[in-house]
Structures are given as structure tokens and as C-alpha cells.
Amino acid sequence: MNILFVSAVLPYPLYSGGQIRIYNLLKSLSSRHAITLYSFIRDREEYKYLTSFAFCKRVETVLRGHAWQPRYIISSIVGMYPLLLASYNNIEMKSRLAEELKTHSYDLIHLEPSYVWPSLPHTDIPTIITEHNIEHTIYEGYVRRFPIAPFRPFLYIDVAKLGWWERHIWRKAMHIIAVSDNDLMYIQQHATHTDVTVVPNGVDIDEFDFRPKKYIPMDAPVFLFVGSFTWMQNRDAVVWLVTSIWPTLRKRYPGATLRIVGRSMPSTLRKLISNHQVMLLEHVESIEEELHNADLLLAPIRIGGGTSFKILEAMASGLPVVTTTLGAAGLNVTHGKEVLIGNTEEELVAAVDMLLASSKKRAEIARNARKTIEQEYAWDNIAHTLDRVWEGTAKRMSL
Known part of the structure; x- marks a missing residue:
């Protein structure tokens, strides 16, 4: 199939969990599908990593910068999006994706994660979204411990906006991928008509050798x-x-x-x-x-x-x-x-x-x-699970 994959971050180098996940799944699934990757980048220095995606059909990038920019903060205060989504409400990405969908044929769009949704133009192509976390619950936990108490009420407003948008996006998608059973149950409670499947995070078992220590110095662990x-x-x-x-x-x-x-x-x-x-x-x-x-x-x-x-x-x-x-x-x-x-x-x-x-x-x-x-948790097994979701979603749309 022809897959359009839209990522919040360039999935290389493998610094964060999200990068590790996306890179390994793209690498595995590219042997079965033609994948075009559109990715946000924070810095032009990231261009040097594009050669790491030879397994993709094509890679396109859009410079976003960092989230804590005045334009994003102001947009989140006066606009409809919370800060996280406001920082991905990108006119250039939306325009380029619209042109991409107009000039190329795709069986499926995969967004990862949901907060890149504001950059997706309207389309009838089935859309799958992977959620690495339930973002607003993490944000809420952070705000609860935020050291400057007078700021907390304003941050809680942003938490509420983020929660509303997460639920709204889940209901719009054809299929949601969760990384854990707990996340799956939460999403199912709030998007009852959207299919949800767990595709867990994984490990390259060839890269991480099993070498347990037999002896630990008790005086200097x-x-x-x-x-x-x-x-x-x-x-x-x-x-x-x-x-x-x-x-x-x-x-x-x-x-x-x-x-x-x-x-x-x-x-x-x-x-x-x-x-x-x-x-x-x-x-x-x-x-x-x-x-x-x-x-x-x-x-x-x-x-x-x-x-x-x-x-x-x-x-x-x-x-x-x-x-x-x-x-x-x-x-x-x-x-x-x-x-x-x-x-x-x-x-x-x-x-x-x-x-x-x-x-x-x-x-x-x-x-x-x-x-x-x-x-x-081996990547090949996990990629096979995601592949079944892709194939099943595309098949449903063709009936």
C-alpha cells in the first residue's frame, strides 16, 4: 500500500522513545509498503539525518521550531487550540500535505501522535493515529506539582482544552493505536465508535545483548x-x-x-x-x-x-x-x-x-x-500487529 506518514518529530537520531518507536516501525514496515514520511523538525541541523531514511519512498520536512515561542503561546491563549496543538497548527505543513494528497494517491494516512492533527488538511482518506500517551493526563500531573501556585489555574485551562481536543480527534479518526492496555481503555471510554488497538513499544533485541551481572560491589553499587x-x-x-x-x-x-x-x-x-x-x-x-x-x-x-x-x-x-x-x-x-x-x-x-x-x-x-x-516486545512482532491494523483499515474502506 501507499502510506502517508506524518510525524511530530524527525524519528532520528534515536534520542527519545517516540523517535525509537517510529524509526523501528517505519524501517520494518517499509519492506511491505511504500511509505512517504512528512516530519516536523525543530532545527535545520536535522537535515543531516535524512540519509537515515533510505528505506522510505520519500522524506519531506517542515521547520517548526520549539513550542515555547511567543506566537504559539499567544495563539493558545486567544485561539481554540491548547499550546501543544497550537505549536503544530502549521500553515506550511498543511499546504504541503494538501498538495501531496492532490498529486499522489494514498491508501492510508498515519499521524503520530494526535497533536499534529491541526496540520492535516481535510481528506476522505482513512486516517490512523498513534497515541504515545494520554497527553492531558500527563500535563495535569505536571501542573499539579507546578512550583508557582498562581500560574496553576491558567495552566489547568490549557489542560482542559488539551483533553477536549484529544477526545475530539479520537472520534474523527478511523482507528487509534494505543501503546498500553490502560491507554486503550481510556480512549475507548471517550471514543466509543472508533476502533482502538494496542501496538506496544518495543526493543531491538539484537542491539541490546543480555549480559546480567553476577557480582555487585555492595560498598559501591x-x-x-x-x-x-x-x-x-x-x-x-x-x-x-x-x-x-x-x-x-x-x-x-x-x-x-x-x-x-x-x-x-x-x-x-x-x-x-x-x-x-x-x-x-x-x-x-x-x-x-x-x-x-x-x-x-x-x-x-x-x-x-x-x-x-x-x-x-x-x-x-x-x-x-x-x-x-x-x-x-x-x-x-x-x-x-x-x-x-x-x-x-x-x-x-x-x-x-x-x-x-x-x-x-x-x-x-x-x-x-x-x-x-x-x-x-521484539520490533518485528510489533510491526506485524501494526501492519494488520493498516491492512484491515484499508480493506474496510474498499468494501
Whole structure:
């Protein structure tokens, strides 16, 4: 089939979970379909990555810039769109897509995620949308903890607008792709006449070798946090980790090291961690080596939605994971089997203690986690699920 794929971000380099997901699915599905990719970019520097998409039929880009621009903020205040959608209400993209649809024949349009909807011109071609998260619920969690209290009422208005638009777009689409069962159930409640299918996030199991550690130095364990700081979930998690959890761990394990790997850390967060003897690594040669050099992955996520690629990658690599219920949400894992889960500082520290004290438990967790990854989260299997949705949607329209 001829597929027009419209992405909010250029899915390369593989910095964020969204980029990892889109890139791997496009790469796998391009062997079965002719895919034309239209993508927003934030910076002209991204042009150099276009050669990474040789498997696509064609790649077109539109410069959007960053979301926190005065024109987008003003538009979200006086216009109908919330800030997130206002930043994608792009005249150039809409015009170029209209011309593309006029001059080329497509069986299907795939948007990822829904907030690029304002740039899609009116069309009768069936449209599928992938949601990486339920965005307004994440935004709401962030606003609830926003440090400047007088701003919260204004931000809650934007949250409400975003929630309304998400539900509206779901009802307009032919099919919605969710990444977890929890997200699927939420979407089904608010878009009762739209088909919804779970196509989970995945891992390149050939890239992430299974190398569990047999020995951990109890006097100097290495803890790891990984995540892009463009996402509010990760910023919030690091604040909790550094200010509440890490001080307790340092008292228990004085020689311990906490390594935080992630791009785009804001200056306020950088200043915070500099006061807590934490190692920040914004650019690493190999995330695989970071995973193999660590002893435990800490993922204290308090704002939920979607699924975490870094947890999946750690599970694939044999690195035991300590996370929260929200961090494990959407993953087919059980506390004590593939990961350890805690929702308070005390529970998370107790989980760390248990894993550091028992090599047998660490080995059991690592084996179970890798088995689950191989059975449920390999990209080829996941791409096959999305392919069935594409084929089924196009077939329905042809009847």
C-alpha cells in the first residue's frame, strides 16, 4: 500500500522513545509498503539525518521550531487550540500535505501522535493515529506539582482544552493505536465508535545483548537513571530521585554512584543535581554500555502515560529495574518477577536493598525480564500487529 506518514518529530537520531518507536516501525514496515514520511523538525541541523531514511519512498520536512515561542503561546491563549496543538497548527505543513494528497494517491494516512492533527488538511482518506500517551493526563500531573501556585489555574485551562481536543480527534479518526492496555481503555471510554488497538513499544533485541551481572560491589553499587528531559515525566522523576531517594541510598551505600543519562536537562534541574553529588551524562557513546556498566536502573516515575523505553531496554540487557506502578504501567510485568515496584521512597529503597542483597533474586529478575522482552516486545512482532491494523483499515474502506 501507499502510506502517508506524518510525524511530530524527525524519528532520528534515536534520542527519545517516540523517535525509537517510529524509526523501528517505519524501517520494518517499509519492506511491505511504500511509505512517504512528512516530519516536523525543530532545527535545520536535522537535515543531516535524512540519509537515515533510505528505506522510505520519500522524506519531506517542515521547520517548526520549539513550542515555547511567543506566537504559539499567544495563539493558545486567544485561539481554540491548547499550546501543544497550537505549536503544530502549521500553515506550511498543511499546504504541503494538501498538495501531496492532490498529486499522489494514498491508501492510508498515519499521524503520530494526535497533536499534529491541526496540520492535516481535510481528506476522505482513512486516517490512523498513534497515541504515545494520554497527553492531558500527563500535563495535569505536571501542573499539579507546578512550583508557582498562581500560574496553576491558567495552566489547568490549557489542560482542559488539551483533553477536549484529544477526545475530539479520537472520534474523527478511523482507528487509534494505543501503546498500553490502560491507554486503550481510556480512549475507548471517550471514543466509543472508533476502533482502538494496542501496538506496544518495543526493543531491538539484537542491539541490546543480555549480559546480567553476577557480582555487585555492595560498598559501591552503580545506580542509573535514563530519560530525555524534554519530557516532564522524566524531569519530575529526577527531582524526586535526587532530593528524596538518593540521599537515603547514599547513607546506606556511602560508596554508591548515581549516573543520570539524558539530553536537554533544564538549568534549574542541572543546578539541583549539582548539589547532590550526581553524575550527569548528556551525551553518551552507547546507551547499551551504560546499561551494562550499571547495577540497577532506577525509574521513579510519578506522572504516568505510555510505556518507558528505558525500562524495556534495561529488561532486555539484564539490568534489574526498580520502578513505580506508573513506571511499569502498560508493561506486561509483575512486581517481584520481571521488575520490583515501589510507590514511596521507603518502598523503592527497600526494593533496592532486596536486589543488592540477593544475587539469586537479581538473576531471576533478569532472566524473567529478558524472556518477556523476547516474547512480547521484539520490533518485528510489533510491526506485524501494526501492519494488520493498516491492512484491515484499508480493506474496510474498499468494501
